[in-house]
Amino acid sequence: MRLLPEKDRFSLNETRPHALFSFGTLLDERVQKTIFGQAVPQSPAALAGHATRPVRITDPEVIATSGLDVHLTLERRIGAEVEGAVLHLTDADLAAADDYEVDDYTRRRVRLSSGASAWAYLDARPLRSASRIVIVGDSIAYGRCDPQGGWAARLAVGHIATDETDNRVFNLAVPGSTLAEAAEQTPALLPARRPDTVMVAAGINDMASAGTDSGPVRLEESLEALAATALAYGARLVVVGPTWLDEDRAPVYEGLSFTHERASTLRENLRSWCAAHHIDHLDPWEPLRDRPDLLADGLHPTPEGHDALHRHLTGLAF
Known part of the structure; x- marks a missing residue:
């Protein structure tokens, strides 16, 4: 896991082209400050057709950053919806988020309940959460x-x-x-x-x-x-x-x-x-x-x- 250098941190004029849906530790301001250097802009969002289930984390750096050894991952469930937020990230932020996530997760495109698309971290095994x-x-x-x-x-x-x-x-x-x-x-x-x-x-x-x-x-x-x-x-x-x-x-x-x-x-x-x-x-x-x-x-x-x-x-x- 890496901390972004000062020159790469958020400024008001910086372009933030990436929408990343999160419902877990990435919403924690303390975690954001560790990963991105400061809290990042976000807006409420939901992901339909999904529920969450726990995943035990073994990476000591991730545990130290989040304070948790059990995180949540998404699984498919018709009729369910996961509440969360979209984080608005720069290229460097998105790379830092990728670096933070453990190998159990992989970044993929999802369609939010609003109809907009965003990145989200899904189960790295593509059929394990399928229905x-x-x-x-x-x-x-x-x-x-x-x-x-x-x-x-x-x-x-x-x-x-x-x-x-x-x-x-x-x-x-x-x-x-x-x-x-x-x-x-x-x-x-x-x-x-x-x-x-x-x-x-x-x-x-x-x-x-x-x-x-x-x-x-x-x-x-x-x-x-x-x-x-x-x-x-x-x-x-x-x-x-x-x-x-x-x-x-x-x-x-x-x-x-x-x-x-x-x-x-x-x-x-x-x-x-x-x-x-x-x-x-x-x-x-x-x-x-x-x-x-x-x-x-x-x-x-x-x-x-x-x-x-x-x-x-x-x-x-x-």
């Missing part, structure tokens, strides 16, 4: 080559079992889908399902298309549209993919070329975009890496491959 999950994507998310429904069906079984009353998983993946198609179709799919989390597992078909010079641009446009859609519905976007593929056995479809180079490029593009935009990215590459025996056709996982993916993703997300 209603919508999955959109391609044939791997759909579960092709697995009569048990793939990793998504396994995720649904475990998630629903923890809370039969409130937890739901809606797998709306369509084989052959691109990210662009997912971005176009998703807005119409969300209202009836009231998701708090949208998982998008697609993109391999975008990168496999012939003539991919515009691929990265199209990819970013699709991700930006999906992020905007999720935020508009108060949902958290989680990007999944891609999986490792065996280029020698990958299927050949008209106009598509599934290569290791293109899959690797897609992986790096997704990781970079998500990191730059504070969006959760779950990387399913490693469980299948150099395991062609876990791929039915070089691209689609076998049931055993989907088991491996499910275990891996569960370990990252819950």
